[in-house]
Amino acid sequence: MSHTIVDLFAGCGGLSKGFELAGFDVVAAYENWDSAIACYNLNFNHSAKQLDLNDVDAAVQEIAPMKPTAIIGGPPCQDFSHAGKRIEAGRAGLTESYANIIQQIRPRCFVMENVARAQSSHAYAVAREIFKTAGYGLTEQVLTASFCGVPQSRKRFFCIGALGEPDGFLDSRLLGKLSDREMTIRDYLGDELGTEYYYRHPRNYSRRAIYSIDEPAPTMRGVNRPIPKGYPGHPKDACSVNDSVRPLSTYERARIQTFPADYRWIGSKTDQEQMIGNAVPVNLGKYVAEALLDYLNGSIDNEQIANIESFRSWLKQEKKLASRSISDVISRLKRVNQFLELSDDADIDLYSMRLGRIDAFASQSPSVRSHLKRAAKLYLEFAQHTRALSES
Ligand SMILES: C[S@@+](CC[C@H](N)C(=O)[O-])C[C@H]1O[C@@H](n2cnc3c(N)ncnc32)[C@H](O)[C@@H]1O
Incomplete structure (x- = not known):
C-alpha cells in the first residue's frame, strides 16, 4: 500500500527526496521562496507550490482534501540557530503554525525536523503541547547524520508523531538501525572529490577549518567562503594550509548532503549554497522515512x-x-x-x-x-x- 506525504517548508527538496527514496509517495510540497520552489520543481513529478505557511487556514484548506498519511517538514531553523529570545519570538511562529496545521488536518503521522537546540526552545514547547492535545504519541530524538548514512556530523532534532500511540512509539525502530561507526567522506564518495583535504570557513578562528576526507564532514552551512589570505591555521586542522587545500564547490557540498549526483540545481550560487545548507541530508530523511514506513507497514492500518x-x-x-x-x-x-x-x-x-x-x-x-x-x-x-x- 502506498503512503502519501505532504512536505511543508520543502526548500529544494532534501527531506522530500529522502521520503521518496524510502518508498513514500510525496504528493505535494509548500514553500514560499521562489528559488527553492524552482529547484524543487526540477526534481519531482509533483510540484512545490508557493504558500506563506503563516497562513494556517490557507494551508489546511489546500492540504486537508489530500488526506495524506503523513505531513513532514522542517520549519525555518534560523529562529533557533542563533538563539536569542528576541529572534525566537519573531520567527518561531512558523513552528507553531506547523503544529496548528497538524492539529487541524490530523494526519495519521507527522515528522518535524529542526536543529538540535530547537528541542529546548519555547516555540517547541508550544508546538509539543499542541501535538499532545491533538492525541499524538511522540518520538523525540536528536540524530547524528554520520550514523545514518551521511558523511557529515550534522545533528538534527526529529519529533515524529503518530495518532493514538504512546510516546516513544518509534524509538526502537529509529535507533535500532543506527550504524555502529560514523561515515566518512571517503566511505561515501570514494575519491570523487579529488582531494584529501578541504577548507570549510569557520564561524571564528577558535575553530578549525581544514578537514580530511577520512572523517565525517562538519555541518554544511548556508554560506561557502574561499580561504582568506593570511588564514592563521588551527592546531586541530587536518593538515596545514597549502596549495592542494581548497574549499568545496557548491556541487560537492550537495553531494555531502547526499543529494543524488543527478539532482538538478538552478538559481544564483548564493541561493544554491543557502538551499543546500538548509536541507535535510537526503539519506538522513531516508533513514527516518524507512523507520516510519516500517512502523506503518507493520502496524494496524x-x-x-x-x-x-x-x-x-x-x-x-x-x-x-x-x-x-x-x-x-x-x-x-x-x-x-x-x-x-x-x-x-x-x-x-x-x-x-x-x-x-x-x-x-x-x-x-x-x-x-x-x-x-x-x-x-x-x-x-x-x-x-x-x-x-x-x-x-
Ligand atoms: C530548513 S529549510 C527546509 C529544508 C527542507 N526541508 C529540505 O530538506 O530541503 C526551511 C524552509 O522554510 C521556508 N520558509 C520560511 N518561511 C516560510 C513561510 N512563511 N512559508 C513557507 N515557507 C517558508 C524557507 O524558504 C526554507 O526553504
Whole structure:
C-alpha cells in the first residue's frame, strides 16, 4: 500500500527526496521562496507550490482534501540557530503554525525536523503541547547524520508523531538501525572529490577549518567562503594550509548532503549554497522515512484503526475495563501486531505459537509477552463477537 506525504517548508527538496527514496509517495510540497520552489520543481513529478505557511487556514484548506498519511517538514531553523529570545519570538511562529496545521488536518503521522537546540526552545514547547492535545504519541530524538548514512556530523532534532500511540512509539525502530561507526567522506564518495583535504570557513578562528576526507564532514552551512589570505591555521586542522587545500564547490557540498549526483540545481550560487545548507541530508530523511514506513507497514492500518474505536467501546462495555487499561490493551495490540500481523479471523492458539517463534518477541520479558498475548486474545474475541453480530 502506498503512503502519501505532504512536505511543508520543502526548500529544494532534501527531506522530500529522502521520503521518496524510502518508498513514500510525496504528493505535494509548500514553500514560499521562489528559488527553492524552482529547484524543487526540477526534481519531482509533483510540484512545490508557493504558500506563506503563516497562513494556517490557507494551508489546511489546500492540504486537508489530500488526506495524506503523513505531513513532514522542517520549519525555518534560523529562529533557533542563533538563539536569542528576541529572534525566537519573531520567527518561531512558523513552528507553531506547523503544529496548528497538524492539529487541524490530523494526519495519521507527522515528522518535524529542526536543529538540535530547537528541542529546548519555547516555540517547541508550544508546538509539543499542541501535538499532545491533538492525541499524538511522540518520538523525540536528536540524530547524528554520520550514523545514518551521511558523511557529515550534522545533528538534527526529529519529533515524529503518530495518532493514538504512546510516546516513544518509534524509538526502537529509529535507533535500532543506527550504524555502529560514523561515515566518512571517503566511505561515501570514494575519491570523487579529488582531494584529501578541504577548507570549510569557520564561524571564528577558535575553530578549525581544514578537514580530511577520512572523517565525517562538519555541518554544511548556508554560506561557502574561499580561504582568506593570511588564514592563521588551527592546531586541530587536518593538515596545514597549502596549495592542494581548497574549499568545496557548491556541487560537492550537495553531494555531502547526499543529494543524488543527478539532482538538478538552478538559481544564483548564493541561493544554491543557502538551499543546500538548509536541507535535510537526503539519506538522513531516508533513514527516518524507512523507520516510519516500517512502523506503518507493520502496524494496524487505517481501516483497523476505525475498528479500534469499536474495540475500545467493547472493552469498556463488555469487559468493564477502565480507560487506562483500555489504552494499555490498545497500545499492546498495536505492538503485538508489529511482531506478527493479526488478522481478524486468526486462531489465538496458532497465533500465539507463531509469535513464540519470532526471536524479537521471544526475547521480551515473560510479563510483556503475556500482556501482549492477552491484548491479541481480547481483540480476537471482539472480532469474533463483531462477526457473530453481523451474521445474525
Ligand atoms: C530548513 S529549510 C527546509 C529544508 C527542507 N526541508 C529540505 O530538506 O530541503 C526551511 C524552509 O522554510 C521556508 N520558509 C520560511 N518561511 C516560510 C513561510 N512563511 N512559508 C513557507 N515557507 C517558508 C524557507 O524558504 C526554507 O526553504
